[in-house]
Amino acid sequence: MHDVDCVVAGAGVVGLAIARALALSGREVLVVEKANAIGTGTSSRNSEVIHAGLHYAPGSLKARLCVEGRELLYAYCREHGVAHRRTGKLIVAVEPDQLDRLQAIQANARICGVGDLVLLTREEVESLEPALTCAGALLSPSTGVVDSQALMLSLRGDAEGAGASFAMHTTVSDATIEADGIRIDTRDADGERFALKAGAFVNAAGLDAQALTGRIEGFPQDLVPPRWLARGNYFALSGSSPFSRLIYPVPVHGGLGVHLTLDMSGSARFGPDVEWIDHIDYTVDPARGVAFYDEIRRYWPGLADGALQPAYAGVRPKLSGPGQPVADFIIQGPADHGAGPIVNLFGIESPGLTASLAIADHVVELLSLE
Numbered sequence: 489m490h491d492v493d494c495v496v497a498g499a500g501v502v503g504l505a506i507a508r509a510l511a512l513s514g515r516e517v518l519v520v521e522k523a524n525a526i527g528t529g530t531s532s533r534n535s536e537v538i539h540a541g542l543h544y545a546p547g548s549l550k551a552r553l554c555v556e557g558r559e560l561l562y563a564y565c566r567e568h569g570v571a572h573r574r575t576g577k578l579i580v581a582v583e584p585d586q587l588d589r590l591q592a593i594q595a596n597a598r599i600c601g602v603g604d605l606v607l608l609t610r611e612e613v614e615s616l617e618p619a620l621t622c623a624g625a626l627l628s629p630s631t632g633v634v635d636s637q638a639l640m641l642s643l644r645g646d647a648e649g650a651g652a653s654f655a656m657h658t659t660v661s662d663a664t665i666e667a668d669g670i671r672i673d674t675r676d677a678d679g680e681r682f683a684l685k686a687g688a689f690v691n692a693a694g695l696d697a698q699a700l701t702g703r704i705e706g707f708p709q710d711l712v713p714p715r716w717l718a719r720g721n722y723f724a725l726s727g728s729s730p731f732s733r734l735i736y737p738v739p740v741h742g743g744l745g746v747h748l749t750l751d752m753s754g755s756a757r758f759g760p761d762v763e764w765i766d767h768i769d770y771t772v773d774p775a776r777g778v779a780f781y782d783e784i785r786r787y788w789p790g791l792a793d794g795a796l797q798p799a800y801a802g803v804r805p806k807l808s809g810p811g812q813p814v815a816d817f818i819i820q821g822p823a824d825h826g827a828g829p830i831v832n833l834f835g836i837e838s839p840g841l842t843a844s845l846a847i848a849d850h851v852v853e854l855l856s857l858e
Contacts, residue, residue, distance in 0.1 A: 492518045494855075495672055495686040497660050497700060499523075500531035501636065501844045502836055503692035504643035509848035510690075510855075511650035518684075519647070520658040520674060522696075527640040530694050530837065533770065533802030535722075535749045535760070538562065538572065538632040539839040542579075542597040542605070543739055549817040549850075551600040554839040557846035558630065564845060565634060568642045571752050577631040577734035578613060580622040582786045589738045590626045604629050619730035622787055631734060635752050636841060643844075658682075663689065665706035665828050688829035688855050695768060695805045697834050707827045713818055713834050716806040720760020721772050723780050724799040729756035730790070737787060746783040757799055758784055764810055765803070772798040807835035819847070821854030829855060 496507045499521035511517045523529070538561055541554035565572040581587045594605045606627040608616075613625045644654070657677035664671040670689045674682045693700045698715045701707060729750060736747040748756055758780055777796050784791050807815035818834040825832075831851050840847070 491669075491685045491687075492516055493686070494518070494688045494690065495520060495670070495684070496690045496692055497521075498692035498694055498696075499526040499644070499654065499656075500529055500692065500694050501527060501640050501643070501841055502531075502694075502833065502847055503690075504640055504647060505844040505848035506690055506692055506851050507652045508643050508647040508650065509845075509852045511647050511652040513852055515688075517647065517652035518686075519652060519654045520660060521654065521656050522659045524657050524677075526644055526654075527637065530802055530804065531636060531640060531841065533800060534636070534720075534838065534841060535747075535757075536633050536636045536751065536841070537577075537734065537749055537838075538574075538634050539842040540577075540597070540604075540628045540630045541600055541602050541839065541842075542593055542628060544600060544839075545814075545816065546596065546599040549819060550839060550843070553817070553843035553846040553850065555601045557839070557843035560845040560849075561634065561842060562632070564642075565639070568646075570638045570642050571635040572632055573752065574630065574632040575733050575750060577628045577736055578608075578617065578620070579626040579628065579736045579738060580613070580620065580787050581624045581738060582622055584623045586738050587624050590624060593738075594626055602628075602630070617731055617733060617735070619790055620735065620787060621789055633734070633750060633752065634841070660700055660703065662703040662705065665704065665830070670704075670828065670830065689831075690851060690855075691830070691832045692836070694836060695803060697805065697832060697836075701832055704827075704830070707830065708825055711820065711825050712832075713807050713815075714809075715834075716809040717765050717768065718804045718806050719763040719765045719769065719801050720804060721763060721776050721801045722757050722759035722799040723772075723777055723796040725756040725758065726795050726797055729754060730788075731756065735787060737783070746780055748784070748788075758796065759799075760802060768803050770801045770803065772801045774798050804837040805835055806837060817847075819850060819854070821851075821857065823854070823857060831855060
């Protein structure tokens with residue numbers, strides 16, 4: 489039996505940020521990851537957008553951690569040389585009857601601490617983005633994009649520099665809550681088993697978070713929320729983009745609509761859509777591109793036939809299903825479940841990337857209260 493202060497399960501962007509924060513606070517950290525590399529799941533299959541924090545319910549974890557995390561992330565990227573760009577984004581009202589929704593978004597954002605949104609007329613929008621067609625838009629100057637892979641490599645480097653260790657190709661097969669810590673049994677890619685005792689355990693396993701919690705003996709399983717899976721498909725634009733900012737339609741249930749984002753090179757991709765699925769599958773059906781053309785041409789009529797190519801898909805670990813109200817993050821600390829020094833993170837989808845550094849600080853605080 490080997491002892492370690494903190495074990496973090498999951499080496500996505502949130503797990504890496506947590507490992508870094510714990511290590512920098514002086515704790516001994518071991519990160520276990522079932523894949524052979526960091527960030528192979530949700531963290532590498534998203535829009536790479538730094539969100540401003542406009543749409544979340546005031547007072548929610550998503551709202552608070554997104555706004556805090558956005559500023560932390562911009563500062564981190566500047567200080568560590570991580571490629572990023574404050575592009576700004578336009579949330580467009582395609583029809584005049586959607587203009588009231590822009591005002592509602594602006595009011596909600598202001599309550600959440602985002603006060604830099606600007607309402608634009610159709611003429612003002614067209615002066616910024618001549619290819620765009622709409623009745624009006626909201627300009628979000630603090631939205632941007634980040635190289636998520638570079639960010640994760642930097643976070644891992646920071647964590648290791650502060651003493652954290654990583655065990656890749658390692659799965660937590662089960663765990664047991666004991667009086668003096670958490671016994672964790674792991675299995676590597678060759679089936680070799682290894683047991684250790686942890687003073688604290690952080691479940692940042694993303695899509696596998698609920699299943700992992702189900703393998704913790706002594707944890708109250710009635711506190712484990714259901715998991716819904718929503719695949720988000722992305723299509724890439726062939727050729728150069730006529731836009732310099734991110735373009736979002738007004739939100740739809742389950743997501744932010746088929747929007748245009750830009751990578752660090754300026755190439756454009758569209759997505760994600762919302763496709764409810766019952767198992768994790770990253771296949772992109774080219775036929776879904778038909779609906780993409782229809783949605784995109786509502787705000788960019790100039791999109792040419794054949795300009796979209798299937799790119800990739802991500803799967804979001806949602807806590808609410810079709811037709812249900814949008815759920816907040818669930819981050820359970822010891823005071824929430826009474827089962828010892830364990831933190832479970834459920835439903836960490838967007839804006840998880842933006843909020844990652846703030847989530848990490850929150851987890852460190854929860855464990856410090858134990």
